[in-house]
Amino acid sequence: MAIAVRAPAEKRSLLVRVPRLRTVGLLFLVIWPWVLPAQPWSSMAVAAAIQSLALVSLVVLTGWVGQISLAQAAIMGVGAFSAAQITMHLGIDFPFHVPIAGLASAGTAVLIGLPALRIKGLYLAIATLAFQWMLEESLLQMHWFSGGFNGVTIPTPKIATYSLSNERLFYYFAWGIAALLMLLVANMRDSKTGRAWFAIRGSEIAARSMGINVTRYKLLAFAVSGFVIGVAGSLKLNTVGSATPLQYLFPFSITFLALAVLGGIGSLAGAVAIASIFIFLQDYGFPQIVPSLAQKGALPILAAALLIVQLITNPGGLAATKEKMKEDIAKRHLRKKMRQARKNPGPAASQAAALHESATTITLADPEAAARLAERVAARGERAHRLDSPALLRAEDVTIRFGGVVANDKVSLEVRRGEITGLIGPNGAGKTTHFNTLNGLLVPDEGRIHFAGKDITDMPTHERAAMGMSRTFQIMRLFPRLTVFENIMVGTHLQNTAGVTSNVFMLPRSRNEDARLSERCREILALLGIDHLADERVAGMPFGILRLVELARALVASPQLLLLDEPASGLDVSETDAFSEHLMRIRDEMGPTILLIEHDMRLVMNVSDYVYVLEFGKNLAEGVPSEIQQNPDVIAAYLGGEGVTVG
Amino acid sequence: MKFYIQNIILGLPIGVIWALLATSVVMIYRASRVLNLAVGGISMISAYMLFQMANDERWGIPLPIAVVLTILFAAAIGWIIERILLRPLRDRPTLVSVIMTIGILSLTTEVASMVWTVDRQPAPNLLPTGAIRFWGIALGVDQILTFFITMAIVGVVIYLFRATTLGVAMRAVSDDRRAALLMGVPVDRVSSLTWIIGSVLGAIAGILVAPQVGLTPLGMVFQSIPALAAALFGGLVSIELAFGGAMVLGVLWSVLPGVELGAWRLHDHVIGVQQIAIFALVVVFLVVRWQQLFGSAAKEEEI
Numbered sequence: 001m002a003i004a005v006r007a008p009a010e011k012r013s014l015l016v017r018v019p020r021l022r023t024v025g026l027l028f029l030v031i032w033p034w035v036l037p038a039q040p041w042s043s044m045a046v047a048a049a050i051q052s053l054a055l056v057s058l059v060v061l062t063g064w065v066g067q068i069s070l071a072q073a074a075i076m077g078v079g080a081f082s083a084a085q086i087t088m089h090l091g092i093d094f095p096f097h098v099p100i101a102g103l104a105s106a107g108t109a110v111l112i113g114l115p116a117l118r119i120k121g122l123y124l125a126i127a128t129l130a131f132q133w134m135l136e137e138s139l140l141q142m143h144w145f146s147g148g149f150n151g152v153t154i155p156t157p158k159i160a161t162y163s164l165s166n167e168r169l170f171y172y173f174a175w176g177i178a179a180l181l182m183l184l185v186a187n188m189r190d191s192k193t194g195r196a197w198f199a200i201r202g203s204e205i206a207a208r209s210m211g212i213n214v215t216r217y218k219l220l221a222f223a224v225s226g227f228v229i230g231v232a233g234s235l236k237l238n239t240v241g242s243a244t245p246l247q248y249l250f251p252f253s254i255t256f257l258a259l260a261v262l263g264g265i266g267s268l269a270g271a272v273a274i275a276s277i278f279i280f281l282q283d284y285g286f287p288q289i290v291p292s293l294a295q296k297g298a299l300p301i302l303a304a305a306l307l308i309v310q311l312i313t314n315p316g317g318l319a320a321t322k323e324k325m326k327e328d329i330a331k332r333h334l335r336k337k338m339r340q341a342r343k344n345p346g347p348a349a350s351q352a353a354a355l356h357e358s359a360t361t362i363t364l365a366d367p368e369a370a371a372r373l374a375e376r377v378a379a380r381g382e383r384a385h386r387l388d389s390p391a392l393l394r395a396e397d398v399t400i401r402f403g404g405v406v407a408n409d410k411v412s413l414e415v416r417r418g419e420i421t422g423l424i425g426p427n428g429a430g431k432t433t434h435f436n437t438l439n440g441l442l443v444p445d446e447g448r449i450h451f452a453g454k455d456i457t458d459m460p461t462h463e464r465a466a467m468g469m470s471r472t473f474q475i476m477r478l479f480p481r482l483t484v485f486e487n488i489m490v491g492t493h494l495q496n497t498a499g500v501t502s503n504v505f506m507l508p509r510s511r512n513e514d515a516r517l518s519e520r521c522r523e524i525l526a527l528l529g530i531d532h533l534a535d536e537r538v539a540g541m542p543f544g545i546l547r548l549v550e551l552a553r554a555l556v557a558s559p560q561l562l563l564l565d566e567p568a569s570g571l572d573v574s575e576t577d578a579f580s581e582h583l584m585r586i587r588d589e590m591g592p593t594i595l596l597i598e599h600d601m602r603l604v605m606n607v608s609d610y611v612y613v614l615e616f617g618k619n620l621a622e623g624v625p626s627e628i629q630q631n632p633d634v635i636a637a638y639l640g641g642e643g644v645t646v647g
Numbered sequence: 648m649k650f651y652i653q654n655i656i657l658g659l660p661i662g663v664i665w666a667l668l669a670t671s672v673v674m675i676y677r678a679s680r681v682l683n684l685a686v687g688g689i690s691m692i693s694a695y696m697l698f699q700m701a702n703d704e705r706w707g708i709p710l711p712i713a714v715v716l717t718i719l720f721a722a723a724i725g726w727i728i729e730r731i732l733l734r735p736l737r738d739r740p741t742l743v744s745v746i747m748t749i750g751i752l753s754l755t756t757e758v759a760s761m762v763w764t765v766d767r768q769p770a771p772n773l774l775p776t777g778a779i780r781f782w783g784i785a786l787g788v789d790q791i792l793t794f795f796i797t798m799a800i801v802g803v804v805i806y807l808f809r810a811t812t813l814g815v816a817m818r819a820v821s822d823d824r825r826a827a828l829l830m831g832v833p834v835d836r837v838s839s840l841t842w843i844i845g846s847v848l849g850a851i852a853g854i855l856v857a858p859q860v861g862l863t864p865l866g867m868v869f870q871s872i873p874a875l876a877a878a879l880f881g882g883l884v885s886i887e888l889a890f891g892g893a894m895v896l897g898v899l900w901s902v903l904p905g906v907e908l909g910a911w912r913l914h915d916h917v918i919g920v921q922q923i924a925i926f927a928l929v930v931v932f933l934v935v936r937w938q939q940l941f942g943s944a945a946k947e948e949e950i
Contacts, residue, residue, distance in 0.1 A: 068742065070749070115930040122682040122883070123933055125745050126875045129684070130929050133872050134922035141918040250865060254753040261746055297761050304754035311747050312735050 029175070033168045042167035044283050046239050049174040051275035053181060053232035055260045056268060060185055061225035062257075063266030064194065065218065066201035067116055071128040072229055072256045074135035075112075077248030079105035079230025080237040081145050084152040094157035095173065098234045105230025106223040108135075113222030117215050132253050139245040151244025154237065174235055181228055182268050184504050188224070191503035191510050192496045197221060198479060199490045206477035209439060210557065211465030211494040220500065255300055258307040264319025273318055278303065369578035376584045377606055383624050386610040389417040391450075392561055392593050393438065398447035400433055407433040409617045410447065415561065420587055420594045422604040422625075425614035426637055431597045432474060434614070435565050438595075439471050440464045452560060466494055468560030472550045472567055474597070480539035484530065484549050485521060487538055491553035492517040517556070524552045527589070528582060544575040548582070555586065562586075564596040568603050576600055580607050605629065613637070653784045654902040660790040662897020663797040664856045668874030669881070669889040670804055671848040676883045677821035678841035680741065681733055685748040687871025688755030689728075689846050690853030693721045694770060694862055695759055697854050701771040710771060717854060718847055725846025729839050752868065759864040767866075770857035793855050800851065804844075805886055817841060821884070873900070876929045899924055 033042045054076060061067050069075075082104035083097040092100065112131045116124050139146045146152065157170075188194050196217045199207035204214055237243045259278055263270035282299050290298065314320060393415040400408040407430045415421045423431050436442045438449060440461035448457045456464055470491075478487050495517055498510040525531040528548050533541070538549065547567055554562055567583075568576045580603050587594055598604045604611060605625040613621040613628065615637045621628060628634055668686055675683045700706050700713035708716065728751060736744045774789035808814040816837045819827040828834045853867060860866055873896045880892030900921050906912070 066742075068745070115934055118934045122741060122745060123879065125682065125684060125749075126879055127926075127929050127933065130872055130876060130922070130926040133869060134919055134926040137919035137922045250868070251753065251756055254749055254756075257746065258750060258753055297757060300757040301754060301761060304750050304757055307750040308732060308747065308754065311743060311750065312732065 030172075033171050038167045040284055042171045043239070044279055045171050046167060046174045046235075047283060048272075048276040048279040049171075049178040050232045050235050050239070051259075051279050052272045053178050053228050053235070054256050055263060055271035055275050056178075056182060056185065057225040057229035057232070058256060058260035059263075059266060059268060059271050060228065061221055062260065064189060064201060065197045065221040067113075067218065067221065068125050068257075069109075069112070069128045069225070070125060070250075070253050070257065071112055071132035071135065072225075073248045073250065073252035074132045074139065075105050075108050075226055076229045076233040076236075076252075077139055077146070077243070077245060078108045078135070079233030080243040080248070081139070081152065082230070083234035083237050084154050084243055085145060087154045088152070093154070094234075094238050095177075098177065098231055101234035101237075102227040102230040105233060106226035109222045109226025109229075110219055113219050116222065117218060132250050136245060136249055139248065146243075146245050149244065149246065151242050151246075153242040156241060157238045170239065174239070177231060177235065181231060182272075185224060185228065186268060187506045187510075188500075188503050191506070191514065192493060192498055193217070193220070193500055193503045195486075195490045196493060198482065199493075202479040203477040205441060206473065208441070208461040209465060209471050209473075210491055210553070211462045213462050251300065255303055258303050262303070262307055262310060262318065264321075267319035270319035270322075366574070366578045369574065369581050373577050373581040373584070373606065376581060376588075380584075382626065383609060386624060387416050387419050389419070391415065392417045392452060393595070394450040395434070395438060396448045396450070398434065398437055398444045398449065400430075400437060400442055401445050407617050408437065408444070411614065411617070411619055412447075413612045413619070413622070415593060415595050416610075417593050418587075418591070419609040420583065420596070420607050422608035422611040423595060423597045423614065424599070424601075424604055424611060424628075425620065428616075429614040430617040431614055432565055433617075435471070435563055435597060439469065439563060465557070468558070469563065470554035470557045470559035470561070470592075471563035472547075472554050472565060474565040474569065476546055476550050478538050478546060478550055478553075481537070483535050483537055484525070484541075485518070485534040487549055488521045488524065488553045488556055489514075489518060491556040492521065494557050495520070521552075521556055524555050527586070528552055543570040544572075544579070547571065547579065551582070551586075555590065555592070558590075559592050562592045562594045564594065564598075566597050566599060568598060568600045571600075573602075576603050579603070583607050649783065650905060651902060654905060655898050656784060656786065657790070658898035658901030659894065660794045660859075660897075661900055662894035663794050663801075664852050664870065665874040665877055665897055666801060666890045666893035667797050667848055667852040667855075668871050669877040669893045670801055670886050671845040671852075672875060672878040673881055673883060673886050673889050674804065674808075674817070674841055674848075675845040676878070678817045679729065679733065679737075679838045680821070680824075681744045681748065682741070682883065683748050683845065684745060684871075684875070685728070685751035685755065686845070686849050686874065687868035688752040689721060689724055690849040690856075690871065691864060691867030692724070692755045692759055692853075693717050693850035694853035694857040694867060695763055695768075696720050698763075698768055698770050698857070698862055702769065710773065713771075714773065714854065718850055721846045721850030722843045725842040725844075726839055728846070729842035733842075734835070734838075756864050756868055763862075763864075765864060768862040770854075770862040772858040773854065789858070793859075797852075797855070800848065801886070801890060804848070807844075808886065813837070813840065873897075873925055876925050879929060880932060896925060896928070 033045070036042075054072065057072060058069065061069055079101040083101035086097050086100055087093045112128055115127050140148060142148075189197075196207065196212045199210060199212055200214055200217060207217075208214055233243075233248075236247070259274050260271060263272075263274035278299070281302075286299055391414045395411060395413050397410040397412055398408050399406065399410055409430075411430065411434055413421075413423070413434075423434070425431050433442065437444050440456070440459060440463075444457065448455055450456065451464065451469065452467060454467070456467070459467075479490065482490075496513045498507075498513045501507075502510040522531060522534065525534055528551065530545060530548055530552070533545065538546065541549075547570070551564070551567065554564075564583075568579050571579060583594065583596075584607055586592065596604070596608075605628075608625055611623060611625055611628045612619065613631075613634050620637055621631050621634050623631065668690060671686050672683055675681060675686075697713055697717040700708045700716060701710050732747055732751065733744055736747060772789065774792045777788045778785045779788060779791065780786075808817065816827070816832045819830070819832050820834055820837050824834060827837075852870070856870055857867065860870065874893060877893035877896055878889045881887070881889030903920050903924055
């Protein structure tokens with residue numbers, strides 16, 4: 001279930017590639033209501049549009065941003081009753097009350113989104129459950145708004161003098177609105193906004209470190225999701241002509257979630273498919289086949305049972321089934337080709353063999369890396385002093401306490417512009433804690449941090465990123481379901497000047513920025529020698545490559561300062577050499593200042609201009625690599641004895 | 648003043664039922680890292696089972712036996728959920744198992760609506776009815792008994808957790824499943840057993856509360872929402888804090904609607920004041936206490 005951050009051209013759907021097919025398809029959608037009887041077919045199609053929108057709201061919120069909501073039904077109700085109220089009291093009727101209903105629901109959704117800024121996962125499930133409960137109770141009792149148990153009734157919608165009680169006409173409006181909204185959310189998905197959402201879904205910490213304002217994008221997601229389901233609510237009001245709170249009770253929230261998961265949460269097409277199937281079964285299939293069961297509500301039972309079965313057997317839902325079918329076809333195709341190649345060897349066969357090879361032997365190890373690294377180290381020469389350049393980053397007496405544990409005790413360090421600075425120390429010395437403080441994930445209990453001439457002690461992480469601070473993580477935080485290229489595109493967030501509006505409508509600004517930045521991503525990939533892997537999924541790639549991908553993602557932000565947390569852990573000697581060489585080359589060619597935590601002494605001593613040593617949360621020593629290697633305290637700290645050289 | 652005292656006392660039997668459900672949620676979360684949103688469903692369907700067995704003349708099962716059978720039924724449900732539905736999901740993201748429990752909740756609610764309709768059914772009363780007057784305050788005998796029975800059960804569960812081998816094993820599993828496995832703790836059995844006990848607790852809460860709130864599918868499920876909120880107050884891991892939270896919520900539930908500020912009655916002006924109060928408490932608690940509860944930002948990510 002990859003939600004593509006769409007790669008250019010080749011991923012287009014069949015409908016776009018074959019314009020004639022698209023025309024025929026559209027014509028069919030326009031004509032069929034006149035071929036089949038309006039009852040039940042057109043009414044069902046309208047209901048399917050409404051159901052689709054309800055599920056799309058969860059596709060956005062849960063599928064793309066990873067936020068669960070069990071309050072969708074109540075939020076939809078707010079939209080429906082708002083539309084009814086403004087129709088009755090202000091005389092604003094269909095279609096003009098539709099966006100207003102959307103906004104009312106969006107506001108309600110943001111209300112539940114506010115706690116979600118701090119709460120997530122399990123806790124959000126409970127909070128939204130309580131929200132649904134509260135809202136449905138309020139709706140039932142707010143007679144002036146919802147009409148209580150009896151609900152509210154509005155006159156038949158009209159456009160000019162045409163009554164829309166005609167299901168055939170309303171079909172065009174409902175699907176037109178649904179298609180428009182889906183197009184707009186798809187636009188968001190395929191642009192900077194969507195990448196920020198996927199980043200939040202994958203790891204909020206990584207997202208913040210890439211300069212994504214998590215608060216803003218989460219609230220945006222709640223608002224978009226609320227708007228979509230509010231519109232669905234107002235459409236439902238118009239088809240039935242009335243609304244009661246009983247249509248928006250808790251079980252509907254659950255059914256929405258169950259269906260969205262069945263459709264393969266994250267896929268718009270899956271949502272439309274499952275919504276249509278559900279409506280067909282509910283309004284036609286079930287009543288026709290098993291009328292006695294249908295009356296008793298067997299369909300929700302079926303949906304729940306299917307959800308349970310699916311979670312165990314096919315977690316990706318309908319969308320995953322389709323993906324798998326595609327993959328099977330591709331595999332069969334490849335096998336056929338291989339068979340042919342075996343029969344008549346030639347250029348095709350060697351091509352296939354080469355393909356196979358490149359797929360199996362992706363590695364960072366490079367026999368010549370060691371020699372190139374030695375050259376670079378020699379070219380730099382032995383330094384007796386650190387660079388004489390101004391400080392880019394300065395930590396002064398930073399203290400961090402976790403309960404009674406002092407993880408950092410008055411730690412100070414200075415990173416000078418253009419340097420590669422190493423931060424070493426035994427396990428548990430407080431290195432990563434210090435990194436998290438520099439990066440803004442932790443706020444120090446005491447001490448100050450200065451960056452690029454500014455006191456940033458209280459600045460949130462994403463603003464530090466905007467000032468030019470990028471980082472990688474000890475336990476990598478890549479997004480496994482995205483390709484290498486897509487992962488790196490997420491890192492361009494700060495470079496992208498397109499705004500949300502431009503993303504929603506896919507204005508030229510948005511498209512041009514994406515084109516410009518994807519060019520830049522490819523350059524960085526080429527610089528690190530992994531451009532041939534750009535379109536491969538990250539999941540399952542070897543560690544060495546993943547480390548480079550994470551480095552590339554930090555680099556595309558054109559940082560002033562690059563914080564690398566154990567970038568070589570998990571790499572073998574040869575891979576480490578290759579990585580060291582990349583680091584020195586990056587600094588020389590692209591110019592970021594680098595601060596790295598590392599346990600691999602060979603790497604640290606090779607690339608660093610200056611080294612700080614921490615032990616038990618305190619500064620132990622500092623100096624150029626040769627000094628550190630001779631320092632008896634450092635040696636004691638690492639080995640608990642004397643007389644051994646570090647390095 | 649008397650009004651408040653009376654309502655505080657009346658709130659205790661409400662709170663104690665939620666405490667029982669919250670205990671079930673916390674236990675299960677601790678031993679299997681699954682947030683069981685289906686607890687209300689299990690408790691509801693058990694109450695219906697008892698109703699079916701005791702009230703249907705064709706079945707004609709004496710009440711005490713029906714209670715025992717209901718408890719066994721709940722135990723079986725707990726075992727089935729853990730063994731068949733959740734164990735295959737153990738290595739998947741936590742959200743997947745939550746969605747699974749939502750599916751179970753949906754299934755139980757819909758099945759109950761289909762079999763017993765959404766209309767209120769007369770739930771059998773296990774406890775003697777009648778009222779005791781005490782200092783001018785009328786208390787139902789069933790409420791008093793509910794309170795003490797539930798207190799005793801929660802006490803036993805806390806003892807189980809604190810002082811028995813099973814309790815130690817449960818805590819070990821909740822701290823680090825893999826380490827517990829390596830130390831020879833029968834992780835799967837502990838997990839199964841927790842689900843069985845948790846479901847039985849839910850069933851007891853269900854059959855005790857059904858005569859008081861009325862036996863409808865949603866009405867019973869909604870009893871679990873304050874219980875989940877209470878479990879949250881215990882950070883999903885502390886039975887004691889969850890218990891305290893549930894009692895506070897129960898008292899609030901009972902007192903709030905009648906609060907008067909001069910001539911201004913809260914209930915007349917704030918619609919759904921009880922639900923709003925619980926939701927607000929959940930949000931305020933989560934937002935304000937988040938840092939203290941869950942430590943650093945890095946830790947936050949794991950949840």
